[in-house]
Amino acid sequence: MKEKTIIGFAGESGAGKGTAIEYFKKKFEALGEKVIVSRPSGLLAQALNIFVDSNKQDQQWLAIELIKQYGPKVITDAIFREVDDKKEGIFLLDSVRTVANLTEIKKRGGQLIYVTAEPEIRWQRMRQREERSDDNVSWEKFQEIESSPIEQEIKIIKDQADFKARNRDGYEEFYKSLNDIFKKITNL
């Protein structure tokens, strides 16, 4: 395998990006690879935990302050700098949300996996997990979020993804399609 492997994960809210990343992480680690999962919240926590045991609200606060001071790209630039600074490893980048980010991944020879599921399924799932304050929303509110510009851009990214994993028929089917993608990426 080449020295550096970059895989971005995109998908609608509640589609199962986190599950897909965990799956890939375990698979790569089983091959003895060093896996680095990179996500904005990870960097924000890294900076904040120098000072306090930070929580989600603190991370949101810092993200807003950083963007106010340094512009909208400051956090993703930091993620790609981390990738560029390391000589080797498997980089799993969570929540690719913009075409600009996808371009950065492609520039570095990376690939994109798009995780998708029907809106009704995702809405149900989000209501169950409630890990974020904005997860437990009404169906109307959910549809409103779905039509926001960010979610719209994610759909553009979908068309440019190298792989798509559908997550609607239970974990078994989902893992099976993730495993197929894993085999293609690793040529195993």
Next chain:
Amino acid sequence: MLENKPVLAILGMPAAGKGTTASLIKEKLKDKEVKIIRFSDSLAEALKVFLPEIGRKDFQWLASAIRDRFGEDILARAIERRVRRDDFEVAILDGARVRGDEEIARKNGWKLIYIDAPVEIRWERANKRLEKSDDGVTLEEFKELDKGRTEIEIQEIGSRSDFKLDNNGTLERLEDQIDSLLGQLGLAWTL
């Protein structure tokens, strides 16, 4: 914290000789693993996560933002975390300046060491080093800067410090006092 590693918190007015004192202590304790921790270290560490290059403005921005959210003593609390986390035998903290820093020092049993020097001598030193933006001002301006909120607070904390070193003469005189200080703390033998 179970183990109590000695932590010496140095404070003093601008150009009093804090950095010199910290270096001298480190030199004299060269058999021990001594770590000099500056109050701005935590800011630098956090800024490096996001910025390829860090300047004075970035420090000011983060210091002010993080104090607004987490309190005036947040830099001292960051040091508290680092003291617990890092391996060292003696830590020297350079640049305690607000009452919150003092409270955290007291809570943890850190020793407060105030470096004192008359304003005229400090002004001369500042003019020689010219490393900070305030280092090229007239004596009158320098005296005026001493009346700032932070400077007043430094002097107040200084009056309650555990040790006071007079840095108004030669380096040798300062060294003698440091030797005596380290002896009293049981960190070195005095001759």
